[in-house]
Amino acid sequence: MKCLGGKLMNKKQFVLAACLLAVANSASAAVNVPSGVTGLWLFSNGSSTQATIGNDVTNVYGNPGTGFTGPAVQIGTESDPFLWQDSGNIQMSDWGAVAVPHGISPNGGGSKVNEYTILMDYRQTHKFGDWVSMFDTYDGDVKSAGNSDGDLFKNTSNQIGTGATGYSTLTYDPSVTHRIVISVDNGSSFQVSVDGVLFLDGTAQPVDGRFSLAPVVHLLVDNAWEAAWGHLETAMIWDHALSPSEAAALGAFSDPGNNNFPTPLVFADPIPEPTSLALIGLGLGSLAGVRRKK
Structure with missing residues (x-):
């Protein structure tokens, strides 16, 4: 048996080291998370307040007793080592929202943020036939009929869009976790991909208009409470619009080509320690061929 740090490794340690090496080698050749x-x-940890990159987000308007403490969701089983992860989530409520201070400076030729991409791994747990808002660019932290409407919806037919941008012809099952990527370049494009597939190539919106971002953007909220209980597994934001091919490379949360484990997210830029191993964990599904011998 090979040695680690001068000490004899047991079988479990050896397999762990081999698999981490395999992931690292795979990661070096399979970057799919663009810079920015x-x-x-x-x-x-079931909390919305710890940022891996950027600023901590905050919960607003949680239903009393829920506390946004959704348990971690195990993907795979421990009997198949390195094919599982505790990818935590926030348990969203009808009255809940996640307030995201995105840290992006004004861009796109205006005084506001006009170029950005938002990724969400999300599934609903009820209200499947109702309207549900994905995000609000402006004042989602104040629930009042006098405030702005949500800015991207799942409608009653399970299509994605808004009246301004148009709706997708494609539909999806909201009860299953999907990787939703919203890519906006005001004045040029408004696109939404679901699990790597371009669902909506919508009508481009004006610079500094409705679809530009205030300093804080709100996820999964609407002024008329068109929201739903659900689980938010991962959220990410870029300072520019990803292309359809870049969104496609991010893949699906449940990837048929990866034994239905999440598509690995491999970053172009270094990730602050000690979270790099946690990010590698997002791609452990790539080790689908590894099995523990009985």
Whole structure:
């Protein structure tokens, strides 16, 4: 048996070291997260307040008793080592929202943030036939009929869009976790991908208009409470619009080509320690061929 740090490794330690090496080698050749990430939240402790990259987000308007403490969700089983992860989540409520101070400076030729991309790994747990808002660019922290409407919806037919941008012809099952990527370049494009597939190539919106970002953007909220109980597994934001091919490379939360484990997220830029191993954990599904011998 090979040695680690001068000590004899047991079988479990040896397999762990081999698999981490395999992931590291795979990661070096399979970068699919472009530069420009200003925020990443993994929610590994069931909390929305710990940022892996960028600023901590905050909860607003949580239903009393829920506390946004959704348990970690295990993917895979311990009997298949390195194919599982405790990818935590926030348990969202009808009255809840996640307030994201994105840290992006005004861009896109205006006085506000006009170029950005938002990624969410999200699934609903009820209200499947209702309207549900994905995000609000402006004042989602104040629930009042006098405030702005949500800015991206799942409608009653499970299509994605708004009246301004148009709606997708494609539909999806909201009860299953999906990787939703919203890519905006006001004046040029408004696109939404679901699990790596371009769902909506919508009508581009004006610079500094409705779809520009205030300093804090709100996820999964609407002024008329068109929201739903659900689980937010991962959130990420970039300071520019990703192309459809870049969004496609981010893949699906449940990837048929990866034994239905999440598509690995491998970063172009160095990730602050000690979270780099946690990020590698997002891609442990790539080790689908590894099995523990009985």
